[in-house]
Amino acid sequence: MAETTYAKGLEGVVAAESEICRIDGEQGKLYYLGYSIEDLARYSDFEETTYLLLYGRLPNRDEMEIFSKRMRASRDLAPEILDMVRNFPKDAHPMELLQSVISYLSGYIQHRIQHSATCNCRDTLHQVVQLASVVAAWQRFRESKDYIQPRQDLSHGANFLYMMRGQEPDEYEGKVMDTCLVLHAEHGFNASTFTARVVASTLSTCYSSISAAIGSLYGSLHGGANEKAMAMVEEIGSKDRAADWVNRALDNKQKVMGMGHRVYKAKDPRAIIMEEFLAELSKRKADTRSYDILKIVEKTFRDRMEEKGKPIYPNVDFFSGAVYDLLGIPKILFTPIFAVSRVSGWLAHILEQRRDNRLYRPKSLYVGTQPREWVTMEKR
Ligand code: COA
Numbered sequence: 001m002a003e004t005t006y007a008k009g010l011e012g013v014v015a016a017e018s019e020i021c022r023i024d025g026e027q028g029k030l031y032y033l034g035y036s037i038e039d040l041a042r043y044s045d046f047e048e049t050t051y052l053l054l055y056g057r058l059p060n061r062d063e064m065e066i067f068s069k070r071m072r073a074s075r076d077l078a079p080e081i082l083d084m085v086r087n088f089p090k091d092a093h094p095m096e097l098l099q100s101v102i103s104y105l106s107g108y109i110q111h112r113i114q115h116s117a118t119c120n121c122r123d124t125l126h127q128v129v130q131l132a133s134v135v136a137a138w139q140r141f142r143e144s145k146d147y148i149q150p151r152q153d154l155s156h157g158a159n160f161l162y163m164m165r166g167q168e169p170d171e172y173e174g175k176v177m178d179t180c181l182v183l184h185a186e187h188g189f190n191a192s193t194f195t196a197r198v199v200a201s202t203l204s205t206c207y208s209s210i211s212a213a214i215g216s217l218y219g220s221l222h223g224g225a226n227e228k229a230m231a232m233v234e235e236i237g238s239k240d241r242a243a244d245w246v247n248r249a250l251d252n253k254q255k256v257m258g259m260g261h262r263v264y265k266a267k268d269p270r271a272i273i274m275e276e277f278l279a280e281l282s283k284r285k286a287d288t289r290s291y292d293i294l295k296i297v298e299k300t301f302r303d304r305m306e307e308k309g310k311p312i313y314p315n316v317d318f319f320s321g322a323v324y325d326l327l328g329i330p331k332i333l334f335t336p337i338f339a340v341s342r343v344s345g346w347l348a349h350i351l352e353q354r355r356d357n358r359l360y361r362p363k364s365l366y367v368g369t370q371p372r373e374w375v376t377m378e379k380r
Contacts, residue, residue, distance in 0.1 A: 006365050015360070019187040020053065022349050028266030028313075032186050033057070041273050044216040044358035046181040046341070047071050050128060052185055053348035074129040075150035075159060077137060081105070081130070082147055085137045094138050094336045095218040099211050101134050102127060106207035117354040124347050127210055132156060132340045135333060157181050160340070163302070165328060172284065174328055176277045180323065183270045183316060184338055186345030188263075192216040196346040198360045213346045214339050223335035228320075229258035230321030230331055232297070233290050242296035247304070257303050258318030270316035278319045281326045290322035300361040 007013045022031040030037040033052055040049055047068050051059045059067060077085070084104055088097045105126060136146050140163075148163045158177025161169040169177065187193070196213035200206070217223040236245045249256055261268055282288040298314055305312045322336055 002124060004363070007338050010362070012062070013187065014146070015194070016353070016358075018189070018349070018352060019056065020345070021186050021350060023188050023263055025263040025265050027259070028264055028269050029259050030187070030269050036268050037183065039181050040227050044182060046178050046344075048187070049182045049185050050344040053344045054124065056350065059368070071129050071156065072150075072152040072159075074125050075133055075152070076093040077130060077133050081134070085134055086141050088138075093218070094332060095137060095214060095339065097138055097222075098131060098134060098336055098339055099214045099218075100275075101130075102207055102211040102214065105130065106205060108228060114297050117351055124206065127207065127348065128343050129156070131336075131343055132160045133163060135336045135340055136160055138205065138336075139164050139330070139333060140166070141155075153294075161327060169327070172280070176281060176323065177327060179273070179277070180320065180337075181341040183273060183320075184341035186342070186348065190222065191219075192342065193346055193349050197349050197353045200350040201357055201360045204352050206347060209350050210343060210346055213342075217287070217339055217342065218335065223338045225257050225315070226317035226321035226324070226338075227331045227334040229294075229317050230290075230325055230334070232257050233322060233325075234291050236293050236297070239292040239296055243292045243300045246297050246300040250301070256297065257316055258321075259298070260312045261315040264313065265311075267313040271314045271318055274316060274319035274323055278326070281323060286324055287326065290325060294322060309331055 006012070017176070020033060031055055032040060032049065035052070035058075044052070044308070046335075048059065048064060050071070051064065051067050081101060084101060085097065088100070124331065133150060133218075140147055145166065148166050149349050150159055150163055151168075154162055154168070155174055155178040157176075157180065158169055158174025161173060189197075192213040195216040196209040199209040200213045220228075232245075236242050246256060278291050278294070282291040298318070302312065321331070321334055324337065329337065
């Protein structure tokens, strides 16, 4: 029996071995199965990255074709799911909808508990693909518009934009959206991925694991920072107010959203790619307002932190909200889009957990009352 240790929030605790993701926080490097995030962003797309995560290797041409066809054929939502999306309480958050839809999908396909450590494509792809369609449909219904049938000739990201807007995005927008999904697909033992693995370790279904992971991502300490970064841009309003805003925020000991990271002590490599997208999209759309504001926020923040000897850099959320905004995506969809992408990573971890399973069962340090005598109702 190992010696008992206590680490609040499991900080610094190694809970399992994993071959999926490597993060080098000091150097600002991120790899999925050994492939750098820069190469994945440049050469891959969300479907191929999903294949890589699920099977642990890159597909050859035939494998990719079959996998891509399967993914694209799973895009359309059944009438029962559409009814659920349409009739979901109007004030509910779309993350609550996603969590419920995943559970419903499980029952709808009469899924039986299936503990296989290999990828069961029908079930796994069902979830990966349909989350995007559900988010797009929810947004359409919210705007009192009709559901848009998916297209099979578009990438996963471009099809999502098409289903949400009802118009095909241009090639660059489609590429940006799809690559944003690649960038968010995996990130080691974060809270939602760990949640998925804990549920998987009980030999529950992958649907229950994913639904629990969505619940974990919903919390503002995990998903949601990009939404707050975009809200900050809106509050600042124009670039000439940005420096004062940051100085005031720091004087008031307020957090500047999208800056800093628990793991990265150099610039988050995903933020570098996001920034390139934001710069280019801003130019193409002749709207540099958000980008200009963010660059001043970044510079002012970093100058202030460097004065204190604390180099702190932007994380992926700093620029991604403004990218989504330029793609016409409302803030409330930012966290659901994170789920649309991260579901591939969650599934990869569920399958890995099943390959060498051990039930997660940490202990707590009891700090409650020592054993005491029962007090009858009359004497309390
Ligand atoms: N705004 C203001 N101050 C910040 C900051 C931010 N975004 N990020 C870090 N700091 C401060 C910390 O409060 C700490 O100050 P202190 O030394 O006076 O206590 C110092 O800089 C060093 O912080 P560090 O240890 O590097 O970071 P952390 O591990 O404590 O925090 C985060 C990491 C992500 C929680 C933090 O950077 C943060 O809250 N960022 C904003 C939220 C966000 O973008 N989250 C998404 C993460 S992907």
